[in-house]
Amino acid sequence: MQDEFDFIEQIKPKKIYQSSLIEGIGDDAALIHQKPEMEQIICMDTMVEGIHFTTATMSPYQIGYKALAVNISDIAAMGGIPTFYLVSIAIPKCWDEQELLSIYDGMAMLANKYKMDLIGGDTVSTADCLTITVTVIGEIEKDKHLLRSNAKPGDIVFVTGTVGDSAAGLDVLLHNEDKVFSETEKILVYKHQFPQPRVEIGRMLAALPRVSLNDISDGIASEANEIAKASQVVFSIDEDCLPLSKAIREYNNSRSIEWALYGGEDFELIGTMPKSDWENIYKQCDEKGFIITKIGTVSEGPQKVLLNKKDKSYILDKKGYNHFKVETK
Amino acid sequence: MQDEFDFIEQIKPKKIYQSSLIEGIGDDAALIHQKPEMEQIICMDTMVEGIHFTTATMSPYQIGYKALAVNISDIAAMGGIPTFYLVSIAIPKCWDEQELLSIYDGMAMLANKYKMDLIGGDTVSTADCLTITVTVIGEIEKDKHLLRSNAKPGDIVFVTGTVGDSAAGLDVLLHNEDKVFSETEKILVYKHQFPQPRVEIGRMLAALPRVSLNDISDGIASEANEIAKASQVVFSIDEDCLPLSKAIREYNNSRSIEWALYGGEDFELIGTMPKSDWENIYKQCDEKGFIITKIGTVSEGPQKVLLNKKDKSYILDKKGYNHFKVETK
Secondary structure, eight states: OOOHHHHHHHHSOSSOOOTTEEEOBTBSSEEEEOOTTEEEEEEEEEEEBTTTBOTTTOOHHHHHHHHHHHHHHHHHTTTOEEEEEEEEEEEOTTSOHHHHHHHHHHHHHHHHHHTOEEEEEEEEEOSSOOEEEEEEEEEEETTOOOOGGGOOTTOEEEEESOSSHHHHHHHHHHTOTTOOOOHHHHHHHHHHHSOOOOHHHHHHHHTSSOOEEEEOSSOHHHHHHHHHHHHTOEEEEEGGGSOOOHHHHHHHHHHHHHIIIIIOOOOOEEEEEOHHHHHHHHHHHHHHTOOEEEEEEEESSSSEEEEEETTEEEEEETTEEEEEEEEOO | OOOHHHHHHHHSOSSOOOTTEEEOBTBSSEEEEOOTTEEEEEEEEEEEBTTTBOTTTOOHHHHHHHHHHHHHHHHHTTTOEEEEEEEEEEEOTTSOHHHHHHHHHHHHHHHHHHTOEEEEEEEEEOSSOOEEEEEEEEEEETTOOOOGGGOOTTOEEEEESOSSHHHHHHHHHHTOTTOOOOHHHHHHHHHHHSOOOOHHHHHHHHTSSOOEEEEOSSOHHHHHHHHHHHHTOEEEEEGGGSOOOHHHHHHHHHHHHHIIIIIOOOOOEEEEEOHHHHHHHHHHHHHTTOOEEEEEEEESSSSEEEEEETTEEEEEETTEEEEEEEEOO
């Protein structure tokens, strides 16, 4: 790669969106005005080549897109508006400059959509695996806390979009080396490579007085357990209510529930809200073309997640449901 | 390593310092109150095993310390107070949990000193090189911008502490495999392994009406050129004025100037201020036991850095001084 300073010049944004930015890339650190009417949201996630992606299943552009998308998804899960991002990238010698610029282009595409400014980061060498760490900063109106600990008995459990598609898309990619895909397969592959952070739905939910919320990075089983644990409640989820896409059913219906529960990387939102708010939110989502589905209820009791399947209930663990722990309904 | 969630429980701070923190580690993202009287400073730096450190020259504790120190140094170079940090770490299998906890302990030591809270990050696997990315957030009183572009003709050029010691310390480590060090060598090794971010001096400088400032991560030659470029001025540095420690002179005086100019990783501050402010700042530093040295002057002209050496001036490039570019004094 050429000189680091020349590279920085190339990735430096040509346009600034956020009026609160005082100084972006180019000094020791970025400087930002603080807004007393807002609270700040900050998160940081890393993607490693060979662990979170391979060049066989993701192009440099898609890798960049996804590295930013997973972080924006965390802002969405707090009900916030993403505003800034910083990118640190450790680059092995085998990656050429054009590929690196494509990674930044993939991020810039999403950043433009959400009017986010790239304000800093680092570019360093590494021996082996490309590693991208992204920090995203967002904001939300004061005193709106969409935390995992907000669930209460009597709430309904909801999920946005459809679940399992990303895992199914990865399965398509891993079993089709020639990359000739059917229309159904193309849909699933797209869901894997270009997950949509649910910022708009997060914003709608932020208007409610009380919502618990998580984004689905590790699958419904894991995320539901996190909320149940943080809130000390029982989740009861109906398997028949899980929103599965037409594409996943067509591709491999026998594995669709497994992918929905444990696949992860859907970056949809899962959470709970008081029953009385459900109809209004459902209508709002429907009007804007967003899918939101009621998949269960919250009740009192020692923290756990139950999966109701026909006339039985299973304890749904983070990493799999345990057939030795059947509960009588 | 054990379960990621158990590991997070172990590194989670037991105590919160910053009253502006609403929600730290444990949800999708951290939540922070914004202070209208302050501006926010944000930076992000990555250290890669085999590139920025090796386990032969740095212990896990020192690696952690340094990963946080280099970022705090960027906050110091903006005149700010560090407040929060996020850590993302990509871990190869050969590192055990105790070593990882030592990395976090090394960071916690510095964080406690500066009353900073760990508010997020990520822990992921990697195949080969341990990679640590740290994001640090800091704050500074409104409208105080200690930027590289602030230098003006007539300013004096200063540097804090002594320079070259970190590079000399690395030289000691690389040439003493048995790790039996003289007292002089111990001082230099300590400077390499435990660089001190100059937050206190940065804060004194922030009180001045106009200061240009950079931290010395890449050596005086590189940092002086960055300020000269950003401010479009000429730096004139006197080689005889460069503050060299007794230890570096004793260890290898023939290479001390080379290390001071190009060694880097001293994490001292270099900058400029109006002549009229010098005496006052010098006194303040002296009273608190900090070294600050006037090493040159700023003048008008197309951006460059001159190094005055006996009766000649050389153009000091970022990466070395060029003997073909001697200027008549």
